[in-house]
Amino acid sequence: MEETSSPMIRVENLTRRFPGVTAVDGADFHVEKGWILGFLGPNGAGKTTTLRILSGYMPATSGTVSVAGFDVHRRSLEVRRRIGYLPENAPLYGEMRVEEYLRYRAKLKGLGRREARRNLDRVLERVRITDHRRRIINQLSKGYRQRVGLADALIHDPPVLLLDEPTSGLDPNQIREMRSALTELAPRKTLVISTHILPEVEAVCDHVVVIHQGRIVMQGDLTSLKTGFDASAPVVVEARGGAVDEMRSALSALPGVRAVDLKGPPDAPVFEFETDAGGDIREAVFRLFADRGWTLVGLTSRAPTLEEMFWKATAGADVEASARGGRGN
């Protein structure tokens, strides 16, 4: 058996070319079990293409992809049994009723009648459309159709979910409901959510992979990005009650402090500086202010927001891509 214990999804040097454009170019990333991965990128970056390759809908031009231990190219059917895929805009058969559609999908995925009925009830509860189970899909609003799509992805209880822009076209209430439904699913399931909406990644995901023009430009663990004091990030000191120049030179004199930037008006100065690797400078700053009788109004580390990192990563990639411009496809 080809089953391995981790990672759940492994993508190695994935490339997908179309006539005239390289949609995915040497992508490398992996997803461990239980992660909620935000697959982030501007429109046209290659997110949908990558998801289609992961789900076995489209073959790659080169590279290897394995999901739940099975190679997507060689054991496509096994992969498809273990994933729930929700394509963008949740395409459904409009003429069927909700439960009719879900029962049909359950049969396609190999569920027996008893199991299908049981799963159907649970899945309808989970996405909260039990009251609409007899409705014809054409008559549902976009939000409900999206939920039916999610129900379809969940019906066979797969370990991996691939969701392409699951909140696109939904109103704020529906977005909130969809997001909470998704967060409830982890850590039992591994989720990959593709989106171009930064706040969505911040709200729902614990890991992120950023793709831009077909290349992975950033991957990381969001928990470290978002919370707490990051010792490697710039330190921000808000001060009062002292001469700005004095404060500045005193701060510069602290061991490990590099160039000190001054922002803000003279009576409410904000100093920003980077420190050498390691070490928490906060105590030293506090003591300094205490000794000199200055008022320390704020002391934080300016950990970069996801947005800043995103712009940095994609801007850098833009530059890189244009430099390599003439290489052809």
Next chain:
Amino acid sequence: MREGETSPEEGALAPGSAGSVAEADASRSSPVRLWFRATGALVGRELAAYFKSTMAYIIMFFFYLVTGLVFLNVFEILSRPGTPPTEFPMLNWFMFTLFFALTVIVPAITMRLFSDELKTRTLEPLCTAPVTDFQIVISKYLAALGFYVVLLAPTFLYAVILYSTAKPHPPDRGPMVAGYLGLFFLGSYFLSIGIFASACTKNQIVAFIGTFMAILVLQLVYVFRRLISLPWWKEFLEPFDFFENFMDFGRGVVDTRHIVYYLAMSALFLFLTVGVLGVRKWRL
């Protein structure tokens, strides 16, 4: 939390289970059973979709209208005093009509099969379900064939009436049954062409026209054969001369060569359809 505990009853969505459906199910149902369950679901869904569509009823309306009129005509001609009681030309006339009715009916039946899925992008969830391309194609084919049979079945009544009211004695039943058998296999062939055409385009109208043209050309081969007097032309086109083949059925001759031919051509176009699906995924 019941980590890892998955009894066959509770397994599916119980807390703590990380998704054991694939494994649990594989141990309970054989692959053959699963294959039929999935394919059966596909065919069932496709058939239901036919009868929920307006197109089906439009097809049925016009088809029954035309065949009804033809039947009336034939019946009236045969009822005139002095008409020689020959069953062959009578049934031939009926079959002739049905033969050409296929040109319009088959494209109408098959036009939506793949084109609609391509247009509304429902092919994506279909192809990412654990079913093979072959299952998808064969199920659409079976559904189309099923609808075709349901469509044709009531006209059998006309044939029965013609036969049972013939005087002074009812003629041989052979040609009647053979005729419909011929229609069935010929239908299978043309339907498979239609399915192929449908898979080639997102646009149902284009699929219709393509299928219509293809069937028309095939049917008119016998005309071409007779109009053009180049010697090799006649020989060359002989295997494509449907009318003769089909009229064998009309005469009551069930020639298994013809059946094999029709089935083989159906298989060919179904195979080509699977191929087109594959090409789409590569190019998309």
